[in-house]
């Protein structure tokens with residue numbers, strides 16, 4: 001047994017049951033799902049129960065029942081209960097980033113921030129959910145209009161592995177606060193920390209309101225196909241999105257789809273060139289080994305700045321990018337998530353070289369990397385055409401193409417010339433000019449002089465266009481997704497004693 005094995009077995013090898021109807025429930029779906037650490041490729045960090053189709057139905061039934069009562073709880077009380085459950089789970093539960101680091105490779109100190117994010121997002125949503133749920137009454141010469149904002153019902157939340165706690169929190173918190181119940185299915189590639197945390201929160205709320213199911217695509221499919229699901233909120237890749245969209249179409253169930261990106265960073269000729277800009281680009285591109293939906297995926301740089309910028313980026317990466325065991329302090333990049341991802345990314349680097357791309361290795365690599373881990377040296381690639389797969393598609397890994405452009409119109413056209421439309425960034429010292437370029441970009445979010453995690457704002461809706469999906473998370477729109485509008489209209493002319501022309505078209509009230 002290696003030293004790492006001993007450490008894991010003593011501290012982290014755990015089993016997490018499903019959490020259904022207020023109880024930890026052993027899975028009946030064909031044996032536990034083991035998660036092997038990407039740090040050494042062999043150590044089982046822990047296992048989660050895989051649930052059966054019958055258990056999926058049981059969870060939805062429990063959620064349906066709990067939701068009926070929950071919707072009647074005053075919204076001010078609901079938001080406080082959710083907020084308190086999260087705060088108490090964080091205070092009592094021993095949830096930390098080490099487990100996330102072990103199961104998916106993100107640096108532990110960064111992963112710690114996922115739990116703090118959940119608390120901050122709950123604090124942010126609480127007053128806004130109260131506002132979003134408020135009834136609106138209009139009583140004027142046209143009559144009485146009551147506008148209700150009602151919960152959807154039972155929400156199926158399906159999440160990926162790259163920010164397991166944050167991506168679940170973005171769905172669970174607004175859904176519960178607005179009066180819905182939730183059945184969450186996290187990714188089997190990082191199921192442990194999020195399942196333990198969400199079960200801990202669920203145990204502090206009414207039974208059945210929040211359920212967590214372990215398992216893979218079969219469990220997800222059974223969940224989204226059930227006609228009792230009122231909304232599917234999905235974050236993940238396009239192939240899964242198509243399967244979920246097809247299943248949801250059979251029951252005409254609405255979906256929120258938060259999918260991938262191929263985000264362009266456009267550096268304008270008046271960008272604030274220098275070490276600080278280069279470091280922001282490095283973090284924007286390589287956080288979580290580049291496995292972030294809103295990471296910088298392409299950099300467009302003026303041709304006469306190209307060579308100097310490449311040198312600046314290499315120097316910045318040498319200062320701030322340290323590849324190593326993600327449980328160690330000071331490491332800023334761990335392994336990629338699994339062997340399949342590493343193989344795919346290595347092939348992408350090889351095909352970039354074959355296509356004439358110049359590959360520059362980046363960062364510092366610790367000498368004693370655990371053997372067998374899915375390590376990948378981060379690289380930048382210059383000299384590729386826009387038709388190369390690395391530029392055209394989402395790479396979702398630490399391989400960054402740098403592209404030279406001749407004029408700004410061309411840069412905007414090329415930034416917009418991909419199927420994805422999630423985020424983008426514009427870099428300039430001239431705020432007005434940056435905003436003007438931002439207006440021309442086909443994206444759901446544009447960062448100015450920043451990108452990725454550091455540029456996100458809780459108040460700014462985030463989401464995609466095109467194959468990056470539809471619907472929004474964060475901000476007021478991220479709460480509104482979980483509500484449906486119900487208008488109750490009583491025209492003055494329909495009142496007893498009034499005369500109504502029963503076949504007239506409506507006219508606007510003056």
Ligand code: NAD
Pocket residue numbers: 158159160161162163167185186187188215216217218219220221224235236237238239240241243244257258259260261292293294394396422463
């Ligand atoms: P994935 O699509 O493979 O898996 C996501 C989830 O869907 C997992 O829980 C998986 O088990 C489940 N699933 C798989 N098949 C299913 C089916 N047929 N029915 C129901 N559920 C099913 O994605 P991934 O590899 O875990 O995540 C990577 C992708 O997610 C990237 O494209 C990334 O850009 C995207 N992403 C987007 C955002 C965003 O907010 N826009 C955030 C993070 C990640």
